Amino acid sequence: MSTPAESAPDTTAQDAHWWRQATVYQIYPRSFSDSNGDGLGDLKGITSKVQYLKELGVDAVWLSPFYPSALADGGYDVDDYRNVDPRLGTLEDFDEMAAALHGAGIKVIVDIVPNHTSNRHEWFKEALASPRGSAARGRYIFREGLGENGELPPNEWTSMFGGSAWERVTEPDGTPGQWYLHLFAKEQPDLDWDNPEVHEDFLKTLRFWSDRGADGFRVDVAHALKKDMDAELPSLELLHRADLFSKGEHPLWDRDEVHSIYAEWRKVFNEYNPPRTAVAEAWVHADRRARYASPEGLGQAFNFDLLKADFDAGQFRTIISKNLAEAAATGASSTWVFSNHDVVRHATRYGLPKGSGREEGSGADGKDWLLEGGDPAEVDAERGLRRAKAATLLMLGLPGSAYLYQGEELGLQEVGQIPDADRQDPTFFRNKGVEVGRDGCRVPLPWEAAPAEGSSFGFGSNGSHLPQPAWFADYAANVQAADAGSTLSFYRRALKLRHELQAAGSLGWQDSADGDVLHFVRPGGWHVVANFGTAPVVLPEGEVLLASADVEGGKLPGEATAWVRVAG
Template identity: 50%
Template sequence: MTQTTPDATSTELLHAADPADAPWWRDAVIYQIYPRSWADSDGDGIGDLPGITARLPYLRDLGVDAIWLSPFYVSPMNDAGYDVADYRDIDPVFGSLSDADLLISTAHGLGLKVLVDLVPNHSSSEHEWFKAALAAGPGSPERARYIFREGKGPGGEEPPNNWPSVFGGEGWTRVTEADGTPGEWYLHIFDTTQPDYDWNNPEVGDEFASILEFWCDRGVDGFRVDVAHGLVKEDGLPDWHGPIQLLDASDMSAEAALPPSHEESARIHETGAGPRPPMWDQDGVHDIYRRWRAVLDAQPAPDRILCAEAWVKPESRLAKYVRSDEMHQAFNFDFLDTHWAAGPLRESITTSFRENDNVGAPTTWVLSNHDVVRHASRLGLDQSLPRPNGISADRAQPDAELGLRRARAATMLMLGLPGSSYVYQGEELGLPESTDMPHEFRQDPTFHRTEGKEIGRDGCRVPIPWVRDAPSLGFGPSDATWLPQPDSYGAYAVDQQAGVEGSTLELYRSLLATRRADRMGLGSASWHPLSGGDVVAVVNASGDGARQTLVLVNLGADAVALPEGATVTHASGPLAEDGMVPTDVAVWARL
């Protein structure tokens, strides 16, 4: 058994402490609720707003500060609600506007703030605007709200450019005009039923400013912005030959992209822009978010926030989204995507603090969400391979025990770092990905548009278990669930973990209580001398210096000794008999 050697940066201050009166969002822990899968009040197998409202005390007791609700708007549900037909009403499957009002007021009464999802890159093809665009025809003001173009080739039978859909297949669909002839094409970076808005049209900007005001008037405390980096497309819509995926490891980073074409190389040289796909991270998005920030800042109630879902690299470009006059938070997907290895984790943490501090923003840590394989399973896979977009029974299976062990340690690291954090429903139970779901139940358009080559996101969206011996594991009053629950989920149910020492649920409750009491989200961060080799070790200190907490994770094969005098307050797993920290275990210790 050995103790690791410090690296050269072991005494470096990573991040200075925030003042004690910093706004709530700088250190908030926000819990993501995927409404279809959290709690079903009426037994139809689909979660709903009354079900959420009834179980909000669970989240108060868990110790989070706010909730984020994935879309609950009127929708044909071709992409589980991310295809919005009406941004100002609730889909009947979830309830009504009065149900939403009650949810918001109940949450506020429990001390929980409420964020809702905003989907501004595209609407549903069932949206009144898009139906009007189809009826009005080429050149009309109605079509100008979306990205319609003439096709290439004789008769316009080829798409306007070569852009694919993130979900598989082409990114363009040709319409049939009112006279029955083949007509223009419309862009849909996602599903065919999700036409992209044209954000060069002022009507689009005015509409979304109005939508923000509508929900602020109903009392919401902020917005998570879907595909925040995708609203503006490069002028001319040039062809692109690199990858554009969002949901697996082959995303839009320069490192992952295929070599650009000659034309793209020339464009990059002229603009100095780097090899960014023309549909992502265009500079024009920032004017949109400056306007939105002004809308929120003008509201009577202060401190309403915007959080960006922006799959952007490098971190310096992501930081542009959280400048002082733009968004408040942006998910740290670089941290989420980092393999279970100490060196890459230290690099991600260092870079994240540096780039966000440069613009005065907090780092927003996250490990799981509704779009990625749950980290209790992801960390049980071969860490030399890219992160998969879903797992099926005929593919390599995670090591469940190893994955959960690492997931608990990763969570302790995340929650021990200054900044804000997001927790995805069920991760506090240690829920694994559903990997044995029969294909006939899969609903993710990614699975269907790629003919099963990409498994997709259904495995992380399965209704969560509340009571082991109840119908649908306590999800609702009947056995119905919109996606089947694995047999293994019963052992993870809330009633099997609540009050049980050492359970993942009680670990989360304890970590969140200490994090809040010690204001760790507002603390400073410095490398501890133990940080190096296979160890990540950060000292989180209060602004007044009265409290110093060592946040240490051992990712190596040998156990690690803690500093003399350190008192362990939390551990993600059992320590060795001599008090050393074993492999894949994290601790918080007072110094």
């Protein structure tokens, strides 16, 4: 196994607090850029786009999993936590990529998946080859089945991807045997975090990537590691009791004991100068999120509240106020996000037609629309993008970290119609008719509008692993880079201004007689005005630094946001 490149530069310029106001760009590696023409994005492809990322103005990139994987769940089924999938590159490619990003002043955040391994991980293969009660099986959650011959699962729990949460194994002697728990796909057996060996191995992994230049970690399913797995397993009815979520008493999710794990991790992060950072993906009761973001724990936790909100001034203000107060009380930094690899792109969500719970471009996940066929003709793409730019410019004016998802800077719409034969997301296959899957936001990016034959809009030289629609040509990066009025140019200006205006500091709300308007002031006379209505509103007198739509006669049009510098 290779060692980190000795020439890798100091990753963070000794700034221990860079993450508090960072703009972080999520890269889904298999869909970003393909350097070798095999249809999959790879690490060399990312390295080739470092200049693009630098010109965009992001502070860090978060890399979704790039580990060896069968891709049963888009790479979140990990075979080896301390290696690179050979289809995506090598450890040397990682070192080269990290050095290039650091050379451009961009930090590196890697995704870590601690709730489960893949069923191809060396530990799980050892468990299958070992007898009941062995140390190898003790790293996972194995139970005897019910029924006369153990032919029934230990209980009626269901997985997040549909079907039973239990899978039966064949014992080394060839007979049907025990069952193992998988809260997600059957290819993702859950680890037993009551086992000290599991703790030690993940500490080793954190040090491995930190030593190779990782500046931080995004922690997948951070709230699921600790479980109540007593001999008498809780019933499915008990799992559905909503009151348990707010008390930290749910058998499987967000148990108080999980924070002892992150206290261990924090000690490892603090071994480095500056300390490594982390952000939790924790879908928990809002009142319990702060514990994941504590300075003694991971430091940050994703706040998905705006992602789930309608395009509505009242909802936005309530969410922003609550999360800023929470951050102030805990010493954490707020996180803001509208799109990622798991949800319908917000430029599409905000343009969905009325009906089916999607009135006025509801900020809900858009699954109803996908299940009904996901016809792009049903989306008001112009309005969706207009609202998305307005929401994003408001978000970039807030204190805290801003998380962007690859392609949103191009204004990309969700790819709604993907043939069943081309789909890859396990949620589609395991919950067909209920879940359409997440492939629509994972389609490879369009880099060129008029590529050579077979070159996948510049993504690669020989097609792409998910089909790209013809309309991607209208969103290509090379066309937008040359257009001062493009979405890409808008993002570039916004991120440059965000740095210049220094996003740290307080926020002061300004009262407005119009309930569709949000207006707040940041230090230095920086005013952020967002108009969620359709009628124009008068802006404060001053210099309009940037607006998501044309400002005429000092008036901000509907569904738009402006940044104004007011003297005095």
